[in-house]
Structure formats: C-alpha cells, structure tokens
Amino acid sequence: MATPNISLTVDAIVFGYEPKEGLSVLLVKRKYPPFKGRWAIPGGFVKEKESLEQAVERELEEETGVKVNYLEQLYSFGNPKRDPRSRIVTIAYYGLVRSSNFELFAATDAEDAQWFHLHELPKLAFDHQKILDYALERLQNKVSYQPIGFKLLNEKFTMEEIHHLYEVIYNRKLDRRNFRKKFLKLDILEELEEKSGGGRGRPGSYYRFDEKKYLKLEKEGMSFEV
Amino acid sequence: MATPNISLTVDAIVFGYEPKEGLSVLLVKRKYPPFKGRWAIPGGFVKEKESLEQAVERELEEETGVKVNYLEQLYSFGNPKRDPRSRIVTIAYYGLVRSSNFELFAATDAEDAQWFHLHELPKLAFDHQKILDYALERLQNKVSYQPIGFKLLNEKFTMEEIHHLYEVIYNRKLDRRNFRKKFLKLDILEELEEKSGGGRGRPGSYYRFDEKKYLKLEKEGMSFEV
DNA sequence: TATATTTGTGTATAAATTACGCAATATGAA
C-alpha cells in the first residue's frame, strides 16, 4: 500500500477574557460545505514546510486577524468519520489573548469571525464542540498549576481582576482574602506604585507578573498551585 | 496548492514493570535506513480507515506482539525536520502492560523487539528520546491523580508492590505507612482473603482495584490523589 | 526458641486550607 490518503489540519480554540463579559471564544463562520454557514473553530491544513505552531498562527491570522499571547497543544482528534468528506486528522491547540487585543479583526469581515460568550455558543461544525469542551477542561486544570492566567489579562492588573478571572474559569466562588494571600505568597507578583482609581471603594494596587522571578523559583523547585 | 504531502504515523512508548526490574520500555530495532540498526519506539503509518488507537495497537502487535493494558494519547510531534526523509508528523501514545503479559513476543524474533530498563536505554532513533522523556513525565503526573498504576500490576497485588511501584515511578522514597493509609483511605481497593505467603516477614493482604467503586466515587466528586 | 524481617496500627507534630472578623481608604449623598 502506498502512503494512505490522510490529511492533516490544525484547529485552535482561542479564549479571550473581559471582566464584564467573562470568557469568550473565537469562532469563524464556514463559507463552504460541509456545515456551510455554521460556526466553527478557526483552523486549516498544515503546509509542508511549516511547524504545527506556525500553521496555527498563520490560520488564525488569515481567518480572524487575532494574535495569541499563549498557545499550547491540546489533543489530536483522528476519528475516521469526524469529517464527512475524507480522512482528516486534526491537531487541536488552545490559545489565550489579552483583553487589550480582544477587539481587533483586521484581516476579515466582522461577519466571518466573531467572539462568543462561552455560555452562549452556537451549534458548532464537525466535532468542534467536543474539542472546545476538552480545551476548557484543560484551561481549568492548567491555570491551577501554571501561571498562564496572566496571558488573559493586561500587563498590569489588580487583585480583583485576577481573582475574578479565576472565579470565571473555575466557574465557582473563591474567598477573596484567601485567594489574595495564597497568590501573594507565591512571590511571583510585582506590586506597582499605581493604584486603581475611579471605582467605588478603596483603590487596590496594580500588579505585574514577574516572569523572570517565576522561572528562577521554578528552577529551584517551587511549585505554582492556586 | 493541492493537499500538502505530509504523512501521519503513530508511535507508542510502552512501559512495563516488574518488582525486581523496575520500569522497562519496549523498543524495536530498525531494519532499514534512516537509523538502520538503531533502537526506536514501535510505531508506523496510520491506515486510512482505522482509528489512531487501532493503528497503535496494530503496530504494537505487528512489531512486538505486545498487547497493552492501558493506552493514552501523549502528544503530537510535528517538527518539519524530525524525519530526514520527508515531512512525517507523529501522534505519540504511551501504554502500560501488566507484569504477567510482560514476557511475550509472539509475533517477532526476540532480536527485533526487546524490553530495556528505563535507566539503561540505548541511543534512540529520530526524536524518540524526547518522546520518551515526555511519556515518563506524563506517567509520573498521571499516576498521582488517576488510578492507572494498577495497569502495570497483576490483578491481585500487595501493598508492598504498589508502594514500590510508586517509588519507582516517582524515583524517590515514600513513607510506607503514610502511603498505605492514604491509599486505603481512597476506598477503592478491595482487600482479599488471600495473604502473600512465602516471603520473609509477616504476610500482607492481597488487594484488587475496585474499578466500579472508583467510577461511582468519581461521579460523586471524589478525587484520587496520591 | 530466639532473632530477624516485614506488615499493620496508632499518635504527636507541623503545615496547609478554610472561614470569617474588622480596620483602612475611597466614593457619593445628605
């Protein structure tokens, strides 16, 4: 037998976050059958000379204009019947984008690519709902032992923002005071002079994730746990 | 552009365990270039109509005669230069086999497929060492929050056996008495009448993993943690 | 029968988690 006729694609679940909106997911509307008109997660065929990550970033750029701030391989889906046309195996990734990059869709019509609230999703094409479920589960696990939550926030953020982010990701309440203590004890945040003015009560400090310090502590065997 | 010429393979790191030997890995000797004569992890091309898991099990059967007791997708490796011939993306799995299935190589010459002690490995072909490192890391993490360790043991096992298994996987000492208490408190082991005779000191009970009970407790929100 | 060896049980101490009280600092309305 010659090499079997199997095609390889990459797909990406891209998560975005806004304090008021919660978690959102980036979707594209399909222009051609199968599933024409349905919403799907962005992705496409891998080119022969590009890496898998390059393929994901290229497809995201082409289809949505979004640049991710974090990208991680999720799982490969290879059920022979997952695409009604032919055998297509997809390597799924998930990505995170900053609030500030949230709005831009330079490359396409707003019609074709859109953010959806995580809990108000349309019916998706192919096995994309399954991939999304898998991605959310991974995100929930991963933020608990790797400091990737920051990738969904701006460079500067308040305790309230990151606390709320974790509540939204876990989908449950976390005691504000204990969360704060636990997070600060990790000793990977740099407290800034600036305070969050404008709000109702007492202003809180802005913080920045100190990646260098984190990497140093990680090497020394410290473990991030939230 | 037509569909790019990318081939898809599956590869599998297969772990075995024996109390005296510790962890072992199943390797095959390559018959053709590149890397002719080198040891490699078993694997091969995915057929058009088979699932990825079927492909892994078929290749394992063909190349080594081994049937795994547990199989889990690990990661997909797609660096464009990982194979010197052409673009080959591989979806790597890892598998676990019972001690009792450990010895059989029905399908091939003993020359072609062999178990190697984890810490006495030959130099491997392609990026297979990287895949192996990844698999070991995954195994170490996974046994701590999913009851898959049993898949490396016989149906019946003593406390000493599973304790030693965890020490070998983690590569560090664990207090025997605390390990026992923690494990029994999970309430997923069935204690059998039979005792382990023949040894030196006081005989210990045999246990069996009660999968039904585990699945029930898991549904109720219990979490396995060792 | 004595000794060595291994299993099984218990317990004291330390560390981490959880629940929650309250002062400090701001806004906005009376």
Add this chain to the structure above:
DNA sequence: TTCATATTGCGTAATTTATACACAAATATA
C-alpha cells in the same frame, strides 16, 4: 462636612491534611 456604603488589605481561629516515627503482630529461619 458628615455619614452611609463599597472595596481593599491584614489578621486569626478552627479544621483538615501531611509528615515523621514508635511499636505491636505475624511470619521465616537460624
């Protein structure tokens, strides 16, 4: 200005979990 309200920041008691280790029970062997 003063008071009510909102939010941050700090602390502490109670509970749970983890760790270290003592010792009795059961067996093989010298």
